[in-house]
Amino acid sequence: MSISAKDVKELREQTGAGMMDCKKALQEADGDFDKAIEVLRKKGQKLSEKRADRKANQGLILTRLSDDKSKAAALEINCETDFVARNEDFRNRAKQFLDLVFEKEINSVDNLLETQLEGLTVADHLKDMIGKIGEKIKFNRVLSVHSDGQYISYIHPGNQLGVLVEFDGEITDEEIAKDVAMQIAAMNPIAVTREGVDSSVVEQELEIAKEQLLNEGKSEEIAEKAAKGKLRRFYEERVLLNQKFVKDNSMSVEAYLKENEMPLVKSFHRLQLGEES
Structure with missing residues (x-):
């Protein structure tokens, strides 16, 4: 069946598919637009199956x-x-x-x-x-x-x-709120507060710190106390409200919010392209 350039153009405008794909679909469908659209859809399904193992990052x-x-x-x-x-x-x-x-x-x-x-x-x-x-x-x-x-x-x-x-309340200053969001983007905290850190993570950090200190020759008692000090530093690095505010390292994020009479952060979601969901 002869397919006109006008029909191919119309199908392309409807579907966004390539000119040659539209022409082949119309030929396969004997000029029937609905059938041609279905042909293109099936082609998409086949391509989807072929590319299932490809990386999309x-x-x-x-x-x-x-x-x-x-x-x-x-x-x-x-x-x-x-x-x-x-x-x-x-x-x-x-x-x-x-x-x-x-x-x-x-x-x-x-x-x-x-x-x-x-x-x-x-x-x-x-x-x-x-x-x-x-x-x-x-x-x-x-x-x-x-x-x-x-x-x-x-x-x-x-x-x-x-x-x-x-x-946790009305945002009174959007610029300050945006600063906190940018802090999360840059510093990648794992929780808002210390209480929000999973207990298994805390135990692991204590164990690693204690093991390092024992390997340095510290006694069990000293290693126990010093490990807790390292845990405080861990909180300062990985817990949002305990982190030093990136625009003013003289204060924590929590202090920055309180100084500016802003509500505290209740939760956050940080999405980075390609990370596991």
Whole structure:
């Protein structure tokens, strides 16, 4: 069957697939547009299966806040190359998926993939994208959260690192709140407070410190006491409110917030591209 250039162009505009792919799909479907779209979708499925074992360690991290800052969402979408991650169409699709996470309050990748968007599941949309782009595309993390306080968001340039910070009350100064979010991005704390550090981590740090001191010839009693001193330094390095504030090392993050009459941090989420979820 002869396929006109006009039909190929129209199918390309509808699907975003390549010209030759559109022409072949129309030929296979005997000119039927609906069937041709299905052919392209199946092609995307086959390509998805072929690329399942490929590494997708590029992509974007996006966040969104409600107007009153009581609700927040975050999304990590991965692809194979930075070239695709910087593509405007890819970014627009990622924003659509983030909006869906925000509006539907989705909290898992599986739930997002099953959710309908414009008459198709998100999983089908991904297959279509894979078919058009020719790269493996997947979601690594999906997050939807609420607070009685307020959130601030920080996205590091390049969209490879994002932070959501929950404050225990109204944010009275957004610049200060943003400074704290940037502190989390830069210093990568493991908890907000000492109490939030997993007990197994504390025990391991004490054991390592004590073992080092015993190897240096210290007595058991001295090693026990000195290990606790090293643990305090560990808290100063890895616990957010105990960390020295990066813009003023003379005070801790907690002291900085209190000095500026800001609510303390209640929780945070730090998403770095490619990290295990």
